[in-house]
Amino acid sequence: MNGARSLIQSLVKAGIEVCFANPGTSEMHLVQAMDAEPEFRGVLCLFEGVCTGAADGYARIAGKPAVTLLHLGPGLGNGIANLHNARRAGSPIINLVGNHTQDHEKLDAPLTSDIETLAKNVSRWIKTDSTAESLAADGLAAVSAVMQKARGSKGQIATLIIPADACWGPVTGVAPITVAIPSLAQSNADFAQIAERLTASSLILLDKDGLLPAAREAAAKIAKHVGCRVAMTAFPARIDSGPGSPVIERLPYFPEQVQKALHGVDHILLAGASEPVSFFAYPETPSKLAPADCERQVLAEGHQDVVLALQSLMTELQSDSAEPDRYQAAAFEVPTGKLTTRWVATMIAQQMPEGSILCGDSGGGAAVLGPAQQSSAHTWLNLTGGSIGQGGPAAIGAAIAAPNAQVFALLGDGASMYTIQALWTQARECLAVITVIFNNQRYGILETEYLRLGVNEIGQHAGALFALTEPNIQFADLASSLGVPGRRVDSCEDFQAVLAEALHRTGPTLIEVML
């Protein structure tokens, strides 16, 4: 047995099932090892950002890591943007990055680069010096590292940079399977003091494990009991919600909107969340968005057991029996005529099957969030790190993790183009992904942000950097060229019909919505 075989075997025994792969020459022994372990599902992606985004989507739904297989520094580089999003989401991912042998690396052959430095940007755990004998154990150490729920700033990503000779070298014994997953640290907050501090002008702010259904349930009961507000941050990694779930506000995106939302709040209780800060810095707006005299208090840090902390506070307040406001199922007006973002969102919410997974990105997709609460139980995955091009890849991972769910990728036209290669993998794996392109033929957010500079109009040269015109992208045709049936729609009636047809089709569809 060689090192590559020992690694893949050990990963399989540790319960790792999926590898999002874009291998090169230095990974051939790992491919050979995968060939011998057919239960380790290799999913080919045509670009590494698709691999890493898919691994993020998989982790958020499966709750366990997938592996990516990447080719030296450039392969990891292409995966960085979606690893950034995954780090923000706290998603466990194991990157296997092939490298030269250590002796060969010194000769500075053309593909040599400083892979470890690249990996530092996104990895909480890195190893570069595996040998054939250590490789299986190193892989299991990577699994342990990412399954620890200590969601620090470095996220849950491990990068195992594998010297080629660690793959092809002989192995005499395979490491026993020992994946150590310590339990979550408990918050040492003073629940009695917090219970006393909460008033009607408090706000409970949720993130990380504070977004779990049990956490939201407890937080909502506390808020109802106290008469205060409860909110989640603007881009939570995953929310399972729908009719019957407690109503939780969501902080808005633009800083002045957040300031408005926090007006009058004199106490923010942080449950897995950090204090609200602006997404970007602006000349005239503070970065910290809570009122100046607002007290911030930590109930539980993001790496702690936020669910237990909220439930302990609920018990302390004897608010278990409080009955918070809940989303109610509602019938929607059936729209007709010209398409708008709001109407498209309504129709998606209306038609989506129970248990659908909705993958957002930049663009109009967030409009589905509201009506979805009143339609049926669903899971929402957000663009967590602001690096657009996540939704399509995440949909791949989500569909593989939940093969019976209908998955939606809700993408802006601009955002979709960073990782448009995702469509091909959706076709190849015959995944139940419906991609909706909200095609407004521009980077709309940039137009908005540019006008916020205080200028009244967008000049010709600036405008050309925001417009996705000349040429217009034909997304339906683009999808078809990559094996995904694509349809372009201009009216609500068309959208209803095309969506219904897509929901009955096996495999993916792309619907291009002209706005």
Place this chain on the structure above:
Amino acid sequence: MNGARSLIQSLVKAGIEVCFANPGTSEMHLVQAMDAEPEFRGVLCLFEGVCTGAADGYARIAGKPAVTLLHLGPGLGNGIANLHNARRAGSPIINLVGNHTQDHEKLDAPLTSDIETLAKNVSRWIKTDSTAESLAADGLAAVSAVMQKARGSKGQIATLIIPADACWGPVTGVAPITVAIPSLAQSNADFAQIAERLTASSLILLDKDGLLPAAREAAAKIAKHVGCRVAMTAFPARIDSGPGSPVIERLPYFPEQVQKALHGVDHILLAGASEPVSFFAYPETPSKLAPADCERQVLAEGHQDVVLALQSLMTELQSDSAEPDRYQAAAFEVPTGKLTTRWVATMIAQQMPEGSILCGDSGGGAAVLGPAQQSSAHTWLNLTGGSIGQGGPAAIGAAIAAPNAQVFALLGDGASMYTIQALWTQARECLAVITVIFNNQRYGILETEYLRLGVNEIGQHAGALFALTEPNIQFADLASSLGVPGRRVDSCEDFQAVLAEALHRTGPTLIEVML
């Protein structure tokens, strides 16, 4: 005036003309500054790897830097792979990467990441702490840094990571234009001793400035005089050649082929080149490929004046009047019937106009190199760093740098998909780029490398990671969806006709060659 205006104005005055841009919110003041300087050409790319690959192609043709405009860490991350190639090519590039303010960065907003660490992988010059008052001078320091021809291992790339408040803050005076470009260091080799050492079993190996026409001319005369061989490395950044140019061998790719090529050589004279090493490490092949007893001698390092060193050696040998073998113009057989890589290559060489620029990548395109020497004067840009997905973006930059040249992007189907977004920019800028996709529906090199492991056949699961089938990509349709007329051809007659039509068309074309 704000910092952003002062920076863009100074870059323009320093002769920088082009910006390959994919901006985001943190770059809006820079976009505003570009809007006011219309001679600073902003070229929108839909993915950052297109920006960086285009800047590489531009630099190789124009001999001066373009600027990229990228959005924080994820934007730079997406550009890393083609910056790796540019670093290997020694191409001068200035990356402008927007960042949060330094105060905002500490708050760890969603898009915050360690940009400087990312930049270290590819940059010889980095600055992160500009102020509005320093920004123009910092930009000029970046220009100086990349124009220095000290082509060390860190390449010629400068990354200016710009705090947002350095863009919007007020500037009282703009730095005077001082771009210092020191002259090249001279080699201190002992020309008399080298002249004496050269024998018929010597090999002169060229890279970096040793690839310039004047250097090749001198090297070929020396070799003719001595009766020895002269070769270039396998993936030179740029070669201007064609009928009348001296015949120079090119080292092959696979290590056993290089070993064979170097058999009997007992002395390698390095002119801008490093000693020949294997591209990848293999279990049974040494990484250093020259015969064990072969003497290596440095005529000039890559960062030195290689042209002068070769000319000095030529003078020392009194070989100025030697008449080396030269490529001769030849008529080609006009192929008919089924397409092969060789026939496609012949037809491209035959029809390409004088002064064409050929951008290679992984795939069949290298087959054009041979017949091109016998057709007409041309410039060849290679995939220098092995990070595939360079050719399409490089063609954008080449076409902008040489607006009167016909540019060809010769791409494998697999390679093209890493940066397929390049097509859209080719369409928008109406560039004279003909993309030829050598569509063999697989990562052919990986099949070859896998079989080199010593297995006799490719298993089902491994094969699925090499095959670009199920679904087949429809490249002609894909191109059309992005605004580039696409044609699919199955026969030599079709290819001839479609190529002739493309050569008469204004703007880009894609020809999908079914192999």
